[in-house]
Amino acid sequence: MAEKSLYNYRVEPQEVDFTLRSTFASLGSSILNTAGLDAYGKGFGVDVLNADNHSWVLSRMAVEIDRRPEQYTDYTVATWISDYGRVLSTRNFTLTDAAGREFGRAVTQWAMIDLTTRSAVDLSWVGRQHDGAVVPVPPPTEKPRKIREVTPTQCSEHRVVYSDIDFNRHVNTMRYIEMMLDMLPVEMLTSELPMRLDIHFLKESRFGQMLTVGCELRERSALFEISADGTAAVRASVEWFNAPER
Amino acid sequence: MAEKSLYNYRVEPQEVDFTLRSTFASLGSSILNTAGLDAYGKGFGVDVLNADNHSWVLSRMAVEIDRRPEQYTDYTVATWISDYGRVLSTRNFTLTDAAGREFGRAVTQWAMIDLTTRSAVDLSWVGRQHDGAVVPVPPPTEKPRKIREVTPTQCSEHRVVYSDIDFNRHVNTMRYIEMMLDMLPVEMLTSELPMRLDIHFLKESRFGQMLTVGCELRERSALFEISADGTAAVRASVEWFNAPER
Numbered sequence: 001m002a003e004k005s006l007y008n009y010r011v012e013p014q015e016v017d018f019t020l021r022s023t024f025a026s027l028g029s030s031i032l033n034t035a036g037l038d039a040y041g042k043g044f045g046v047d048v049l050n051a052d053n054h055s056w057v058l059s060r061m062a063v064e065i066d067r068r069p070e071q072y073t074d075y076t077v078a079t080w081i082s083d084y085g086r087v088l089s090t091r092n093f094t095l096t097d098a099a100g101r102e103f104g105r106a107v108t109q110w111a112m113i114d115l116t117t118r119s120a121v122d123l124s125w126v127g128r129q130h131d132g133a134v135v136p137v138p139p140p141t142e143k144p145r146k147i148r149e150v151t152p153t154q155c156s157e158h159r160v161v162y163s164d165i166d167f168n169r170h171v172n173t174m175r176y177i178e179m180m181l182d183m184l185p186v187e188m189l190t191s192e193l194p195m196r197l198d199i200h201f202l203k204e205s206r207f208g209q210m211l212t213v214g215c216e217l218r219e220r221s222a223l224f225e226i227s228a229d230g231t232a233a234v235r236a237s238v239e240w241f242n243a244p245e246r
Numbered sequence: 247m248a249e250k251s252l253y254n255y256r257v258e259p260q261e262v263d264f265t266l267r268s269t270f271a272s273l274g275s276s277i278l279n280t281a282g283l284d285a286y287g288k289g290f291g292v293d294v295l296n297a298d299n300h301s302w303v304l305s306r307m308a309v310e311i312d313r314r315p316e317q318y319t320d321y322t323v324a325t326w327i328s329d330y331g332r333v334l335s336t337r338n339f340t341l342t343d344a345a346g347r348e349f350g351r352a353v354t355q356w357a358m359i360d361l362t363t364r365s366a367v368d369l370s371w372v373g374r375q376h377d378g379a380v381v382p383v384p385p386p387t388e389k390p391r392k393i394r395e396v397t398p399t400q401c402s403e404h405r406v407v408y409s410d411i412d413f414n415r416h417v418n419t420m421r422y423i424e425m426m427l428d429m430l431p432v433e434m435l436t437s438e439l440p441m442r443l444d445i446h447f448l449k450e451s452r453f454g455q456m457l458t459v460g461c462e463l464r465e466r467s468a469l470f471e472i473s474a475d476g477t478a479a480v481r482a483s484v485e486w487f488n489a490p491e492r
Binding site: 012013014016017018020023025029032033036037040046047071072161162163165166167168169172174178181182184186189207 | 292317414415418420453
């Protein structure tokens with residue numbers, strides 16, 4: 001039976017903010033990097049799919065970070081696929097420090113698209129062909145929530161440039177997350193409170209498009225919608241929690 | 247006698263563009279990361295300096311990339327300090343692929359600043375205290391050039407946000423480079439021609455400032471000036487060369 005796979009990281013100098021702790025975006029980047037590496041290593045990575053004119057795209061993601069690790073700290077990302085549906089596969093993650101204490105977790109849901117039509121294809125065959133890769137351990141937290149409606153209290157605009165786009169020729173997930181978080185007060189971003197992000201993707205954004213980033217700021221949370229030409233491309237929410245009793 | 251130090255990297259999925267080769271910015275990021283790691287490991291990193299209310303800041307950098315490595319490719323960054331002056335120390339880099347072929351190189355010049363006054367301090371004492379860290383091998387290419395005058399043919403504006411700033415609370419070098427490169431035609435950025443970047447820093451840019459990014463585009467090169475409130479903060483040039491005969 002398949003087991004969780006482990007990948008080791010260290011918080012590098014360019015990944016910290018002025019609190020000298022890893023940014024939320026850097027941790028998210030390690031999580032997504034782990035997904036790519038693990039699929040690649042197991043033979044169903046973007047490289048293999050591309051040969052068939054297919055690719056993985058992230059559909060939804062939930063990330064919880066209880067505390068942001070300090071610069072030069074080692075940490076481990078464990079990942080496992082808990083199920084393949086017809087449209088979405090679920091890949092899970094836990095983040096643990098060198099002492100084995102869990103400080104974060106994530107649940108991601110991926111679709112496979114046809115690179116010509118850019119629409120989702122049935123991925124039951126992946127489940128059949130790679131069922132040995134499924135680990136029967138449930139997701140470590142609630143699956144990504146759908147955000148249905150956002151009433152922005154503030155907006156900013158952003159033209160999609162070269163450094164925003166990734167190998168799929170659409171805006172990189174972490175860039176979306178940065179665009180949204182950059183609208184929040186710095187004190188919220190550098191607070192040491194546990195934080196949860198839910199994000200879901202509705203439509204791809206391509207090079208040259210003008211994006212509108214709307215933010216509905218509440219007391220301990222915020223909702224976001226990024227749209228292009230009046231159509232929502234991404235919605236997300238961020239929430240802060242009280243620190244757990246130690 | 248001190249020797250060059252070696253650091254191993256791999257081109258990760260989030261570091262490539264749609265040509266599936268590492269972006270210039272990712273390679274630059276590995277170079278700067280190597281500088282931080284090496285100083286840290288040798289006992290004169292930002293962590294030690296901060297205790298004395300000092301920090302390293304990059305003053306000038308030249309980077310040459312002959313070819314951008316492909317996704318999942320391993321490469322090695324070698325680094326060494328060739329000299330400490332009174333104001334600037336020179337740290338050098340070569341990038342080699344798994345077969346030992348050099349595909350890039352960089353020369354960086356660093357100043358030490360006082361964190362209260364934000365001005366440069368005499369760093370002769372570092373040279374004396376760490377003279378064992380100097381490797382008597384000259385820089386692998388021409389030192390960073392000063393760009394004296396830029397006459398922009400196009401401009402864009404950018405408000406400095408949280409994700410732009412680093413542990414020094416000023417705009418991250420790689421973000422400056424991305425802001426500039428993003429003004430160029432995508433065909434130039436994804437070309438496979440050898441490229442050289444020279445960048446020098448005149449003034450720090452801080453959170454919340456509005457930056458103007460000016461670009462003077464020529465046939466095989468471009469000059470840049472990023473300014474805040476009418477004062478130049480950064481100037482840079484990018485140049486493409488003919489591919490060498492193979």
